[in-house]
Amino acid sequence: MLQQGKPDSAQPLVTVHNPMGYPPKVSRKQPADRPTSLDGKVVYLVDSRFDDSLELLKEVEAWFARNMPSVDVRIRQMANTYSKDDPQLWEEIKANGHAAIIGVGHCSTCAPAVTTHAITLETKYGVPTAAIHTEKFDKVVRSVAKMGGLSQQPLVFVPQPVMGKTPEELRAYVEGPDPISGKPVMKEIIEALTVGLSASAEDAQFERSTPRLVEPDTEDNLHAAFLRNNWTDKLPIILPTDARVADMLAATSRKPDEVVGHMQPTTNRGLWEYTVEKVAVNAVMAGASPEYFPVILALAAAQVSARGSTSSSAAAMAVVNGPVRNEIGMNCGVGALGPYSHANATIGRAFGLLSQNLQGGSVVGETFMGSLGNNYTYNNLTFAENEERSPWEPLHVQKGFDARTSTVSIFHGCRSTTFSLGLRKEYWREHVRDMLLGTDAITAPTLVLDPICARQFIDRGGFVNKQDLLDFIYETAQMPAGRYWDLQLVQNYIYPRATFGEEPMAGKLKPGKDELVHIFRPQDINVVVVGGESNGYWQIYGAHYRTTVSVDDWR
Template sequence: MKAVAYANGMPHQRFVFVPMPVMGKSPAELRAYVDGKDPVTGKPVMAEVIEALSKPLSEEDKKKISFDRSTPRFVDSDTEANLHRLFLENQWTDRLPIVLPTEERVSEMLAATSHKPNEVVGRMRPTSTREAWEYTVEKVAVNAVMAGAKPEYFPVILALAASEVTARASTTTSAAAMVVVNGPIRHEIGMNWGIGAMGPYNHANATIGRAYGLLSQNLQGGSEPGKTYLGSQGNSYGYNSLTFAENEERSPWEPFHVQHGFKTEDSVVSIFRGCRTTSFNLGLREKHWREHVRNMLRGMNPHNPPTLILDPITARQFIDRGDFDTKEKLIQWIHDNATMPAGVYWDYQLIRNYVYPRALNGEEPYATKLKAAEDELIPIFRLEDIHLVVVGGETNGYWRIMGCHYQKSVSIDEWR
């Protein structure tokens, strides 16, 4: 809170805190908060409120402060051991060992793109209420080196940076990103879309995803626990941002990037955010597959729409069971079958926080959903928020649903 106020030019903003949580507490319990003490200062809450509104501004409050906000190109020279310690102390890493970004290593990375080192790639922020920091091709390369990426991966990493979508959101919800790569570059740099594609053991998948996390935290101005990272439980997906390639060769449907306006021969990276809720299953049973899928969908957090991540075996089984010969047909079925009573839907805390205010403002389809009777079944998700990706090595028909928001797809070819 204080960091956001500082970054928005209000370094002396006056705050009063009450205990957490506020969510779910009764009026009587919240009255006790009001009558109680600020957990940060130990002073009575209402005495602080009155003081914040009526205590004259001090000289400190009126003082103009200087914002030292420069970023040097280099770090002061030191031994490798001391530099590793410095990077840890400065919270420039994910706390795993890094490759120190010497000028030579960064130059090798920069040689893998036609773009100039000082070209601005984009701006990024940990949340919409914070200020956006700017970064160049060279700054992206520094983080790519730290992650252990090979230079041939650099166009993918630049495309991720150009998305301006952070993989290190400050949200208390512990969000992580998911990255899907399509097109010829998958072959060129040896990405994995088969056995174990979403796990360890592939250098490109592992280090591209790690680079995305490191560049996000450093280029947006930090991801400091308690200050600019507030995920209450955290999320180990964040170590490599669930980075994998789509199994285009074994998918029965058109690739994800073609669905989003690109050509088959284009190389593209697509980014999803959220990635907390995961549901998992094996295949589709003939008699009750519809009920099984509905159960999975109702188990998702209703604020994070489903992206189905299907092994090719399951993708073909969806065609066998439901005649879904295009992704669009299956997406429509998911939309129509992911339902719950309106009263239950509107009572979810995340729906209260993020959807209900939009419904009150008349935003569709939420406004129409709000008119439904308590027991009326309503679609949980918007059609346009539901997606399908095919990945896996066909060792069996396992599949999962990831609760996440698709953000955008970015050309990798433009960053070669």
């Protein structure tokens, strides 16, 4: 709800647009019927396969063995990563079980997924289910449960962290109190599976909508209200008055009420819808000029959030190609990735603002859970490729577009960065390998090269064609299988997919621990040329390519 101050009678009242998108409709669901007791019943413990969740569930199993030995407890792991549905397992639980406990939700993406799976078991398969989470994600999962139509979904909490804890420490979690409710964890779980659930009064009144305009107020009060309501990036904004929004809309042939896309901060949070006008509102707030608007619309049409909620604190990168670069004065030379171009800066800022507002928010503790945060999110590494000084075809041509088409390409991740100057004659291959090993192993590398360094790759390696360089990067990025599989990120996100049989992940399980395996897929590696040739610097970002969108389609 919008919080505003008391109008100052000395200042004129101003009417501005509401920057938020349109929330998805919530369809209320019915929970499963509960048995009166678990004695003699079959209870499934479902491992979400994230960061030692299984170890905590083993302590739950041991608690049942000590305290309720008549309960038949069966541990099952989900077949793939926590983000995937597992209907085969749900059918098994429905056919053979009387209740389920699923966990542990202890990251910003797995906690919503665990809650969603619990709701699925409850409402689609008729299995009473309790979801275990760590207390850091209390607000997150309650929001997901409400969005999922079952606000009374049983949610039980243990302390954070679970990863790396000893069996004794995890046993203390299970035998101790829920840090949110203060009740004993196992008592809470037993009650959740045996006592009927009833909807709260709050749930009965849960309806949401987004008004087009904000109630008129003074400029000072509106600025304060936008800040309090988390509609900004905590920096000053331009108030989106009707006249300013109209000027922005005049830069596209699309109708204001045309739906551009849908977005959410992470999976299982509910897709919010947004129109051309809503994108224009956020573009105004960012200080963008109307001539930039087709690029901003293309970013919105990509439906990739620059404010994704992942505890790993990801950011986005946007690379503009084609004639629009020069038409609107984007910087692809000296300082292209810095605060030296109005177009680069405000287009990138608009990408962030439209992401957080059109997806339903980016609020710390609720819709954003990045543990460290990421400074790149202020303008999302937005720049134009230096096509004129690149020795290779530009990025958008590599992605299948005509060179005369204006596009924007979106990458996601940008958590790890390695940096170097040029390529030395003797050990340049080893230096490239070391840089690649410095990026995170689950986000493919995107090489960002000054034109000087790009030409050095040709001089040193003979990579006249960009594909030759991409092939070299793929072959160079290898490490011993034992080290690879011991990486926590690989265990969380790659290992479940490998055990499910998904290639090429599954093939990496075959080599011995000292044999080399490729870290990345060849099709995921990218190269972009940018910079003003003041020196041959270059960087490797862990940046996963998502999509390329035509800017011309949004003129």
